[in-house]
Amino acid sequence: MNGSIPTSLGRLTELTKLQLFHNSWKGLLSQNHLQGLAKLRVFSVSSDTTSIFYVTHEWVPPFSLLAIQISNYMLGPKFPTWLRNQKELSSIVLTNVSISDTIPDWFWKLSMQIDILDLSHNQLVGVVPNSSGISFVDLSFNCLEGTIPLWPNVMFLFLNNNLFSGAIPSTIGSVMSSLVVLNLSGNSLNGTIPLSIFKLKVLTGLFLSDNHLSGQIPIHLEDLRALGSVDLSQNNLSGHVPESMCSLSFLYWLSLSGNNLSGELSWLKNCRSLYTLDLGDNKFSGNIPGWLGENLSLLSKLRMRANLFTGDIPQQLCHLSDLHILDLAHNYFTGSIPRCLGNLSGFNHFTSSNTAFPFPFAFPSQLIYIHQMDLVVKGRQFGYTITLELVNVIDLSSNNLSGEIPEEIANLSDLGTLNLSRNQLTGKIPKKIGELRWLETLDLSSNHLSGSIPSTMSSLTSLSHLNLSYNNLSGSIPSTNQFQTFNDPSIYEGNPELCGLPLSTKCSIATNVDAKDKDGKKKVDNKEDEYDEFWFYLSTGVGFIVGFWVVCGTLVLKRSWRRAYFRYLDEVKDRLFAVIAVNVAHFQRTT
Structure with missing residues (x-):
């Protein structure tokens, strides 16, 4: 629904629930809309356009609400004082309403009766008290500061993306023993991960990413029997990952990227329930063991970017049928690209793994969207959250891979990003690469590829980022379809034998790049044309001879057929003359 909310709603004096959420309202919503709703108990409103909720500072609502939900309305900048009169509230959701104030003391006195509090995506400032009876708290994406509060009754605590500092309280596990989800990501916390967390x-869900935590990952993880998601990325953690990490039978999401962790991957052997594994930007070393593709058969996202891995890319990774993100860039892998990667069926359909928490919650839907993974797409790094399941990426760049690009890659019909740059790849660009209908990013730069740019690449209509620089490519650059949009010469630089726009080097002879190029393809096409022309004339001559003698030969050899044929011609001639004579006589009579 859109347009403005009519003030006549205020005449519905018997109304108890007014739910206007998830619409496209415009204009002003004021106390006049609500003034007559004395029996109102539940109120919700949100808009995807710029809208204003205006009430005077002195306004006293005529109703007593049990639940209120206002999102994407300009309610601030002051904290709404009219909530002070709502003595029965059990659920308060005021998200993205432009409040840039402190949370007043009187509000925390109300909190003893509140079960759900969501004030996320505002500009709230100040500190929060150290006691509250609320079970669900979301104060994320604000400017709150101070130390992490200890709230004994809280089950779901989202304090991420604020300015909290200091160490995580050492007694957090004993004081907040009811915690189901703890999200402290995106703050300025320091110190080590307290051992008491493992009493929860x-x-x-444990989310401590983007802080300044140091030390090692505690050893005794096996006590966290229900833990499904662990994100400790972007900290200063060091040492080896404890073997107990994979004793967590529900663990499906593990992100340890952006730390100083080291060692080999033997600890992963029993992580059989993992859907997502992100070990990027660490100091892990050794080979990727073949059993990873067999034991971790549920993996759909594997990111090991920027480590110290060596050896070949194991063929067993091709057993990961749900895999749709494979990022092994910036390592020291050698050997060839496994041809069996073309069998990864996860790249042939948009997957949607069940990455929600393993228990059903009657709480706001953002619970399932707190996961994030950083991926390099279109030459830039992006953090993906909600759309992560729709991203299909293969990134093997900055290794020492050799050999040719396997044609089987073209079987991955829904592949969105293919980055094989900065390797030692040779041979030609596969002609079948034009079958990658959803390919948006193709980077083959800084290799030793030769030959022409396949004309089939003109059919990559989704392609928006291309880099073929610093290879040994030759011939004319295609000029049709998508290639008309690639006007940056740096895409092709470092290929001295390439010619045509957008390069300044003009091709010496105008050629149809879809059929000819400088590396000998023209000669092959000419021979094929001569061959086809020869067989065309030969078949025409043979056909004429056969047709002529099938008809005329029988008339020469068989007298009865010859007489019948000429008798038939005489009858046709006589009938034709008769028709002409009748028509001429008829014409003369009428004139």
Whole structure:
């Protein structure tokens, strides 16, 4: 629904629920819309356009609400004082409403009766008290500061993306023993991960990323029996990952990227329930063991970017049928690209793994969207959250891979990003690469590829980022379809034998790049044309001879057929003369 909300709603004096959420309202919503709703108990409104909720500072609502939900309305900048009169509230959701104030003391006195509090995506400032009876708290994406509060009754605590500092309280596990989800990401926390966290027996999600935590990952993880998601990325953690990490039977998401962790991957052997594994930007070393593709058969996202891995890319990775993100860039892998990667069926359909928490919650939907993975797409790094399941990426760049690009890659019909740059690849660009209908990013730069740019690449209509620089490519650059949009010469630089726009080097002879190029393809095409022309004339001559003698030969050899044929011609001639004579006589009579 769109347009403005009519003030006549205020005449519905018997109304108890007014739910206007998830619409496209415009204009002003004021106290006049609500003034007559004395029996109102539940109120919700949101808009995807710029809208204003205006009430005077002195306004006293005529109703007593149980639940209120306002999102994407300009309610601030002051904290709404009219909530002070709502003595029965159990659920308060005021997200993205432009409040840039401190949370007043009187509000925390109300909190003893509140079960759900969501004030996320505002500009709230100040500190929060150290006691509250709320079970679900979301204060994320604000400017709150101070130390992490200890709230004994809280089950879901989202304090991520604020300015909290200091160490995580050492007693957090004993004081907040009911925690199901703890999200402290995106703050300025320091110190080590307290051992008391491992007393949280019902914890399903632990998110401590983007802080300044140091030290090692604690050893005794096996006590966290319900833990499904662990994100410790972008900290200063060091040492080896404890073997107990994979004793967590529900663990499906593990992100340890952006730390100083080291060692080999033997600890991964029993992580059989993992859907997502992100070990990027660390100091892990050794080979990727072949059993990873067999034991971790549920993997759909594998990111090991920027480590110290060596050896070949194991063929067993091709057993990961749900895999749709494979990022092994910036390592020291050698050997060839496995041809069996073309069998990864996860790149042939948009997957949607069940990455929600393993228990059903009657709480706001952002619970399932807190996962994030950083991927390099179109030459830039992006953080993907909600759309992560729709991203299909193969990135093997900056290794020592050799050999040719396998044609089987073209079987991955829904592949969105293919980055094989900065390797030692040779041979030609596969002609079948034009079958990658959804390919948006193709980077083959800084290799030793030769030959022409296949004309089939003109059919990559989704392609928006291309880099073929610093190879040994030759011939004319295609000029049709998508190639008309690639006007940056740096895409092709470092290929001295390439010619045509957007390069300044003009091709010496105008050629149809879809059929000819400088590396000998022209001669092959000419021979094929001569061959086809020869067979055309030969078949025409043979056909004429056969047709002529099938008809005329029988008339020469068989007298009865010859007489019948000429008798038939005489009858046709006589009938034709008769028709002409009748028509001439008829014409003369009428004139």
